[in-house]
Amino acid sequence: MASNKKYWKSEAELNPNDSIVEALRNNEFTEEIPVDEFLGDKENLSSSNTSRRDFLKYVGFSTAAATVAACEGPVHKSIPYVVQPDNIVPGVANYYATTIADGFDFASILVKTREGRPIKIENNTDAKVNGGANARVQASVLTLYDSKRVQGPMANGEPVEWKVLDATVKAKLNALKGSNKQVVLLTQTYASPSTTKLISEFKAAYGDNVNHVVYDAISEDAALNAYSKAYGERALADYDFEKAELIVSFGADFLGDWQGGGYDSGYAKGRVPKNGKMSRHVQLESNMSLTGANADKRYPMTPTQQKIALAKLYGKLNGSSVGGGTSDVDEAVDRVAAEIKKAGSKAVVVSGLNDENAQTVVLAINKLLASEAFDPEKPKYVRQGDAAKVSKLIADMNAGRVGALIMDGVNPAYTLPNAEEFLSGLEQVDVSVDFAYTNDETAQASNYVAAASHYLESWGDAQFKKGEYSLMQPAIRELFDTKQFQTALLTWMGVEKTYYEYIKETWSADILQGGSWNKALQDGVYVAPAMMVEDGEATTTQVDSEEEQPEIVPIASAVRSLVNATSSGTELVLYSKVGMGDGRQANNPWLQEFPDPISRVSWDNYVTVSKADAESWGLENTIEADGGVNGSYVKLTVDGKVLENVPVIIQPGQAVGTVGLSFGYGKKAGMQEEMATGVNAYTLYSNFSDVQSVTVEKLGGEHEFACIQSHKTLMGRGDIIKETTLEIFNTKDHEEWNPMPHVSLNHNEIPVTSPDADLWEEFDRSIGHHFNLSIDLNACTGCGACVIACHAENNVPVVGKREMRRSRDMHWLRIDRYYSSEETFEEDNEKKEEMEGLWGDKGSLGGFREMEDPSANPQVAFQPVMCQHCNHAPCETVCPVAATSHSRQGQNHMAYNRCVGTRYCANNCPYKVRRFNWFLYSNNDEFDFNMNNDLGKMVINPDVNVRSRGVMEKCSMCIQMTQKTILDAKRDGRVIKDGEFQTACSAACSSGAMVFGDINDHDSKVAELKEDDRMYHLLEHVGTKPNVFYHVKVRNTNEA
């Protein structure tokens, strides 16, 4: 077998003395199920008032009553439209191209609506920039149906009419005109040309004392300032990782939310080995980020070390000597510098350090390299927050210099580290108006709450990147009495126009330049070619003239200050999670239940600690008998500010001397109780710096995590993830690195795929469609967009933290994350091969332990696993009622109405992908999530069943989608083209890791992928013949 490497999922598994872990490997439950507790107690049983006979009577009676009641069918009403809208046909979905620009997530998307209700978000493949919807964007459709929405405008907590609110604000604005008090618009980043224009007109209408302050909860201030100094515009340089052969990242989580995100599809394209080449990715970071997990080489470093390393790297590339700093990073810097020099302009360096000097140096390095992946001329506008202005605003508010504060898309009372200061300042403001989506912390403290519309109810436009425009159009009318900020501004300016008309005018005048508005609206994206060229040239010339001479001086000082960076004590690195982002969608149960790709923890945030630090501080993670993970509590103190009871996760790969904590949790106001989880990391976000000096103190007690990492282990069966290195991949036969398992037939070894090795007669699937799903482990970044897309498409219920902890999660698609020990593959193999026996120096017990020392820097692999749709499915043969059966199209069917819930199938499934409905998750107050209220139910896909209690369910390979594609083709009388067949996950996958299609169509992409040398099936030796296949992960370990 290619890999004898042992994979492990949790640090606790490596403790050979932990009997529970060992037991969990073999049993589902480590303890006896305590039936004796209630059956063994004779006395208790006999003293009960209900005798066995009574019980049987009740049962008999209720059964009879239920039977009788069931004979009479209920009367269903059908209520048609009075006037049916032209473009709505009941039962047929409509798609609209729109844009999300909520201040944190920016993407061009398609919205699927059914009978006027948005039910799903899909990628807009026409968009060149940010066309992929991440997990949060996928989930944003449920936020539309948030039961905690503000449903109408309020004044001091009492509902008012918009008329009243508008009149009051207008009067106040007029009163303030020309006064010495400021009128401040404190808003999110819009990246919207129309809004920018509107706000400037608003300023013109209400005088010079109107101020617009843009505030990003998670600041990219340093990068914005650095770019602004270098290129004269407050924006962010764009990077195209597809063009890079070497990516060096200093703590930039660019597969996550770094500088607005959206880089994963370009990155993934370069990661797939083509003609023996793929990009190499080196990550120097402190927290184990999604990006670091995908890196070929990862150096755990504290932020201070990163700064020093960056400065020294600049010195090496520049040829100048950079003295000072510690020398512990020198080796890494030497290696990275050598690689960069070799790659030349094919290399790119990025940094997530929120330090202006670091960002300046990064820009300089890329310019120096003339990096092809670096695009400073057409920058991105998705972050515009200005921390200095925000700080000044708070000072002004407290000094009583602000007359009116109008907020939109921000929640400073929650996201500001100095929230108390902001709140006291807010009291000094004469009138405060908050365009709020929920009655959050800021809304509760404001005079007026202007109920804000969701982006799916709003008009808008955006310019993510210079010259790349996109349009936002409503997919549904306002559900409640809400307004969007821009409409209100127009009203207050006394303009008798809708915001739609305003956008259209702006576009006709400034953007379209003869292009068609309707076409732009239909596509959702628009690139004005003429203007692009013109603007591009203008910028370049301007930049060149401006920047030539001042460049040298600030760089030198920047490098000097970087290399002299010091830290005192432990460094706390604040980050944003893939699932939660900045926390604006915290009341979204899909996102709460989304397991973090790295830690596999849902419903929580936590402080990540390295193994070494955990040992010295006495912190631990333990695995409980039910498979749940527990963690110690700590107290974090930053500069006098204290966060109590923060649970601990011991994170392999965490740089020693650092701890990590994610934003977005600990929100209390405007939240459902179940969703108010975690601690608020913003309180420690002093000076908008994501690196803080922290003291960690252990507290008593244990936290119960809803962590699914130790569940569904594949019971020790190996060969789940196959991986190799680029060198071996290029030089050796695929039988070496991707061997076909062999089985013994009459004492002869035959490949497991041979028909002789089969118990079953092969069913002929050569006619019609035969669906296969290809998953490329190289392209998969583990981002989890597919998990949420599957949630939305298939009405997967939310089960809540308690059930998640008990491994009763209902996700049809999970992304397994495996750690492995050694940096290179061979070292692992060698060690393993040298093992002899269990004990002793070369014993496997001690050997594994040694190999898998968590304080070392692990390699990470992600593997999406859903039902493998086996042609020889083990689940089918054990079902006593034939509720699950295979089809000629390659899909393994599950008839819920036939299922009686024996769970034999789940026991017999080698992939552990079947999910049992332990409870009724809809219309059940015990599971008070979206399926328990009328608003949340609007997101349910009408083409897919909502399953009931006692029924087994699993991935259907989106049969409702494949059937629809077939029907559409039949109706049109045409042949189906490649690419038309999609599943929710493959459609959501913007990195191209998942490809779905018909392998009987021999020209299809999936058929080609199936013939690839890298193709393998999960647990091939079991002989299940799955219709889902994977591609061997290739790591580029070639160092310069």
Added chain:
Amino acid sequence: MKKVLYRHLFSKVLGLTLLLFSTSFYAQEEAEATTDAAAEQTAEAVGGDPVKGKQLFNQNCAACHALDRKMTGPALANVETRLAEDEGLDKEWIYAWVKNSPGVISSGDAYANKIYDEYNQAAMTPFPTLSNQDIDDILAYTAAPPPAPAATTAATPAGESTGSSSGISNEMILGALALVFGLLVIMLILVNKTLRRIAEANGVVLEKEKEKRLPIWKAFAQNQFLVLVSVVFLLLASAYFAYGYLMQVGVDQGYAPVQPIHFSHKIHAGDNNVDCKYCHSSARVSKTSGIPSLNVCMNCHKSIYEYAGNPEGPSAEDLANGYTNDFYTGEIKKLYKAVGWDEENQSYTGETQPVEWVRIHNLPDFAYFNHSQHVSVAGVECQTCHGPVEEMEIMYQHAPLTMGWCINCHRETNVKVQGNEYYEAIHEELSKKYGVEELTAAMMGGLECGKCHY
């Protein structure tokens, strides 16, 4: 259950209308006779042929005009006299207007513009093809007084008190029969007794049973084989019936609930040959056939404001059910109320009231059925599953809609592959595999669970 209630009512109405049938029929005839006479009279005066005029009117004018009420255009009864008396406009003006109304309007004619503005500036379609004689004919028809509504008003509301008479008489007949039967039995017994007595008196000795044979039931009980066989038979029979009973639970074949508006598929799809998919248009493209929205009804019912029925008047059967013309006209008014149509002003009020139809065909949620697959792709007639809808006065569920019923059809029905490019390759390969030219849905995989259950 609603349908039971309805049947009860149904029988009542039936009885009631039978009683009233004769009177109303006469009344109607009389009314028609008078109108005809009046029409003839006026026709002579004007010089047009009202019979031809009626035909022309129905062909050209009826879409927008009625005789006695405003529609898209004004009411036209006695239009000639009205114009002459009120506006001083002669026939020439009418000719000009009918042939080219926009021309008259643009010429600045005062009355023409007044009318034009009054009717929302919707210009009348010019009819240059109509000759003066045609217009005369039409005018002759309009000059005939509009026919008075048939005097059948009493039909529906008149007394439920008289309605139950037929039920009582049935019982009485049955009772009488039972009485007669009872009397006969008593008489027979008496005769028998008398005969015996006479026989005794005459000394005739009646034959007595010679030896007591074993009673049949005892003999049966002693024959264990027979007992076993009959027990088995009984058990099987009861199991058969129990199974039959349980299998029909939840099968609502024949379900015909009372609907908020009495919509007659018979009149629409049967008498008037309206295509099913004119109203149920989404059946072509969607999984649901779609209950037509009210604006679809109004496409026709804007001009069809009353039910005229067949020319011979309501059939006896309809009358027996209470389906008089007025009854149907009343149902059209219900539609107007729901859609918010103001008949007087020929405009929508905006006050709508969606109709809450009772759903007849209820598939369980776990079964996916797509109309377009069957209607558009397979070309299955609606009647195959929905039965003779064009004959249904009250819509009911024709098919059992059970899985067995679906499956049977999928086993037996050949897939329509001709002319559909999608099927070409599949058809060719499958035909080779099975060695047949025609393929059933089952051969195509139409019996797989997941095709309908997901």
